[in-house]
Amino acid sequence: MDATFTAWDVTRYGGPDVLSPVSRPLPHPAPREVLIRIRASAVTRADGLMRAGHPKFARVFLGLTRPRAGLSGTCFAGDVIALGEGVTRFAVGDAVFGEAGLLFGANASHICFDQDGSLVKKPQSVSYDEAATLCDGALTSWHFLTRIARLQPGERVLILGGSGSLGTAAIQFAKALGARVTASASARNAELLTSLGADQVVDYACEDPLKRTETYDVIFDTLGVSSFGAARSALTRHGRFICPVLGFRLLRDMVLTGWTRGKTARFAAAGLATPAVHREELSDILALMANDHFAPVMDRTYPLADLVEAHRYVETGRKRGNVVVV
Ligand SMILES: NC(=O)c1ccc[n+]([C@@H]2O[C@H](COP(=O)([O-])OP(=O)(O)OC[C@H]3O[C@@H](n4cnc5c(N)ncnc54)[C@H](OP(=O)(O)O)[C@@H]3O)[C@@H](O)[C@H]2O)c1
Numbered sequence: 001m002d003a004t005f006t007a008w009d010v011t012r013y014g015g016p017d018v019l020s021p022v023s024r025p026l027p028h029p030a031p032r033e034v035l036i037r038i039r040a041s042a043v044t045r046a047d048g049l050m051r052a053g054h055p056k057f058a059r060v061f062l063g064l065t066r067p068r069a070g071l072s073g074t075c076f077a078g079d080v081i082a083l084g085e086g087v088t089r090f091a092v093g094d095a096v097f098g099e100a101g102l103l104f105g106a107n108a109s110h111i112c113f114d115q116d117g118s119l120v121k122k123p124q125s126v127s128y129d130e131a132a133t134l135c136d137g138a139l140t141s142w143h144f145l146t147r148i149a150r151l152q153p154g155e156r157v158l159i160l161g162g163s164g165s166l167g168t169a170a171i172q173f174a175k176a177l178g179a180r181v182t183a184s185a186s187a188r189n190a191e192l193l194t195s196l197g198a199d200q201v202v203d204y205a206c207e208d209p210l211k212r213t214e215t216y217d218v219i220f221d222t223l224g225v226s227s228f229g230a231a232r233s234a235l236t237r238h239g240r241f242i243c244p245v246l247g248f249r250l251l252r253d254m255v256l257t258g259w260t261r262g263k264t265a266r267f268a269a270a271g272l273a274t275p276a277v278h279r280e281e282l283s284d285i286l287a288l289m290a291n292d293h294f295a296p297v298m299d300r301t302y303p304l305a306d307l308v309e310a311h312r313y314v315e316t317g318r319k320r321g322n323v324v325v326v
Pocket residue numbers: 044045046049136137140160161162163164165166167184185186187188189204222223224225243244245268269270271272314317318319320321
């Protein structure tokens with residue numbers, strides 16, 4: 001077995017250059033932990049924001065003066081290569097994928113992971129690259145559409161930001177749930193959104209998607225480019241405005257609409273749901289993949305050694321779907 005492992009340190013908040021590679025002795029899995037050799041890990045928009053310590057109030061969870069975890073990466077896929085005492089859910093040789101959340105350390109060659117954490121077996125039909133992305137856009141969009149918006153068959157949904165990691169998953173999930181889907185994107189991504197099943201695509205550069213005559217039961221602002229106030233008139237009577245990007249305005253709108261039976265604004269930190277919820281949601285997503293209702297959209301793949309470049313690309317805000325390092 002390898003004697004050392006490679007990871008990426010983040011010892012202060014800042015741009016992609018604060019990432020630095022480190023080599024450390026390979027750890028032994030503690031009781032109930034598995035040691036995983038990582039084959040692919042995601043580089044996500046959220047990873048970049050956490051590396052930058054943005055928004056500042058998130059530092060309450062991440063570390064007040066510097067990143068507490070000190071490592072980069074949250075979503076990974078790989079193979080179990082050793083077991084700690086008392087491991088019952090996995091065996092050596094199992095292909096797995098999971099979400100390290102605030103423990104970080106996924107952009108690495110290896111990781112020790114609690115068998116009862118957000119970790120599930122990877123089917124052979126799903127590649128390591130694809131599996132590494134599922135805990136970002138797919139898990140978040142599934143959580144928002146099914147648990148936060150409770151999207152129903154026949155409802156109309158507007159997805160703002162249809163070409164990102166969350167948006168490309170949300171279009172496919174909303175269609176699988178039986179909704180009628182309108183999604184916004186620039187002209188260069190219109191064809192992609194149609195191929196994913198969007199019934200209508202609105203070019204956000206030419207037309208404000210919220211100022212059309214149509215109204216929606218759910219508006220999913222995947223990027224935080226709008227607000228409940230701006231979306232209100234485009235919502236039906238019991239319409240839900242859902243957004244995964246928390247700011248003070250959204251927090252205020254959630255408080256103000258939380259007790260009403262009319263139009264509401266809702267947020268959730270999908271990554272912070274319990275491991276049991278994650279495992280259930282990932283199993284739903286794998287079932288959708290097995291039935292050809294969902295496939296993650298893959299953009300670029302970088303070697304793990306080029307993590308800084310991968311972060312720079314993700315930070316352009318122009319990626320389509322998902323980026324991984326292998
Ligand atoms: N709350 C949670 O649990 C949670 C979990 C995961 C992620 N998040 C957050 O979710 C957000 C979205 O992440 P993501 O990875 O999906 O984003 P992303 O992939 O980085 O989004 C990039 C895409 O957005 C499109 N875009 C940019 N501006 C747009 C606009 N005004 N209207 C429509 N599309 C636009 C770009 O297309 P063009 O180049 O064509 O413009 C590009 O394809 C991030 O802020 C992330 O931190 C939250």
